[in-house]
Amino acid sequence: MAATIQTLVSEGQTLLFGEHLNASKPKSYILSKDANDFWSYDYLLFSMSSFSTPARVCLFIMLLLLPFAATYIITSLLFKATRWSNVRGRRAPLVPYSIPVVGHAMAFAFSVADLIQDNLHLCANELDNYSPIRFKGMNVELSFISGPKNVFSLFRQSRKFSAKASVVIAIDRLFGTPKHLVPSFYDHDDTGYDGKPDSGSRDVAPHLRIHHTVHVQVIKYLSGSGLKPMTNKLMENIAKTMLSSGIGGVWLEMEDLFDFCKSKLLHASINSMFGEYLTALHPDFVDDYWKFDDCTTTLVKGFPSFMVPRSWAARRKCLDSLKHWKAYVEKLVDADGRTFYEGLDPHFGSQFIRQRHEGFNKMEPMNADSIASEDLAIMWAANSNAIPAAYWFLYEIFRDPELLGRGTVDDPHPLNQFWAERFLLKTGSDHSGPLLQSYRKKHVDIPATTRPELPVRVDSAMEDSAVQPEVKYSTNGLAGAWVPYGGGQSLCPGRHYAKQEMLMTFAIMSTCFDIEILQEPGEVTLPDLGYFGLGVLPPKNKTRCRIRRRTFRKDSVVE
Incomplete structure (x- = not known):
C-alpha cells in the first residue's frame, strides 16, 4: 500500500484525506482521482511520511x-x-x-x-x-474617541461617566489596598460623588461613602481658599530646598536634570502636604517613593507578586513607612488634644491630610493598611504628574535662551503658554471613565460599562484647532483639543496645586540659578511612552546639564 501511495504522489495525483465509513473499525483512508479506489491506514499521519521534512x-x-x-x-x-x-x-x-x-x-x-x-x-x-x-x-x-468636536460633546454629557472603576483599579493594583476591601467596600459604594446618592444606588451609610468623602475633601482643600495655606508652604519649601541644595556660584555638572528636580520637589511637596515628620522618620522615603513610581507601569497591569517581586517590595516599603508615620503622628495628636488648626497642621502637615485621616478613621472597614494605601494614592496624584510637568517646563525653557528671555518678562501670558504646552505635548493620560449610561455619537452607541479613552497629547489637537505661532495666548477655539485634566465630573481637582508647583519651580529656579542644558545639536530628551495612560510622561533619557547659583546683593530679597 505504501508503495502505491508513493507511486500516486510521484505521479502528481490528487490525494484527499477522510475516513472509511464502511469499515467495521474506523480507519483513515486516502481517496485518489478515481473515486472508486480506497486505501486504508491506521493513522492520518502515515500519509505525511511521503513528504519531505521541510x-x-x-x-x-x-x-x-x-x-x-x-x-x-x-x-x-x-x-x-x-x-x-x-x-x-x-x-x-x-x-x-x-x-x-x-x-x-x-x-x-x-x-x-x-x-x-x-x-x-x-x-x-x-x-x-x-x-x-x-x-x-x-x-x-x-x-x-478622538477629534475636538467629539471630545467636547462627550464632556457635555459628563454625568454619564463615573471615575469609580478607575479609582478601584488604582487603589487595588497601584496602591495595594487590602484585597478584601476592593469588592466589599470600594466597589460596593456606588452612590457617586454628589452629596445626594445616585438614584438606584445601594443603601450605604453616609460616613461609609468613600468616593464622596474623598472627592469633597479634595475639592475643599485643593482649590480656592483651602489651597492657599498649602501653596504658600509649598513655595517656601521649594525655595528652602533648592537654596540649601549645596549648589554654589561655580558651575556644577549634573548627569540628569530630572533626577535633581524630582528629588528636591518631592521633598518640598511632602513636607508641605504631610508635614516634616514623614521625611524625618524615614530619610530615604523620597528615594523609596521614586523606586515605587518606576514600578507603576508594571503594577497597574495587575501582575502578581511572584512575577514582579521588586515592584511589590518597593510599594510595600512606602506603605510601611506611611503606616509608621501615621501611628507616630496620632500619638502627637492625642498628646496635644487640639482638634483643629487653621490652614496648616503641626502634626499632619495640612488640614487636608488631617481631615482625610479623621474621615477614614470613622469608616469601620478601613484599617492602617488601607489608610496607608490612600496616603500613597494622594501623594502619587499630587506629585507623579506635577513634578514631571515642572521638569518639562524647565527643560524646554532653559534649552532655549530666547524662550527664557520671553518667560522672564513682566507679562503673564508667556508663562501660561509654556505651562499649557507642557501638558499638550508631554501628557499621556486617558480620561473620563466607564459609562453609567449609554452614549451616542454620530449613530454610534458606546454602551454602559465600556471605558471611553480620550487622546490628550498633540494628536488630539487636529487640523481644525491648529493655531498660528506668535499669536496672543488664548484658549479660544480649543474646546475639546486640550484636555490635560479631563473634563466634566472627572476634571482633576488637584489641577490648581499642580499648576502652582510648576510655576513656583520655574520662578525660583530661573531667579536663583543659571542652568545650561548640555546636549549636542539635534539631541533632545524624549518622553517615556511606557507611562502612557498614567498622566504626564517622565523623560525617557537623561538630561545632562550644568547649574550654578546666581549671586545677589546682600540686601536682595532673594538672599
Missing part, C-alpha cells in the same frame, strides 16, 4: 497559524462592515486583532501607546469624521 514543517506552521489568520480576516471584515454602516445605534467598530479570545490584551500589556498610535488612522473615514473605535481585551473593552 514540507511537513511548513504544513505544521500553516495549521498553527490558521486560527490567527482566520481571526484577523474575520475581525477585519467586521470592522469594515461596521465602520461603513449607517445603522443608528450600532456599536463602534472593533479594531481587527489576530489572537482569538485574547483580542488586544497582549498589546495592552506591552504598550497601550503603540496600540493606539498604530490604529489612530482608523478613527477617520469619509462618513464619520473621527469616528470612535473599540479595543477588546480578555475582560475589558475600551472605546477610543
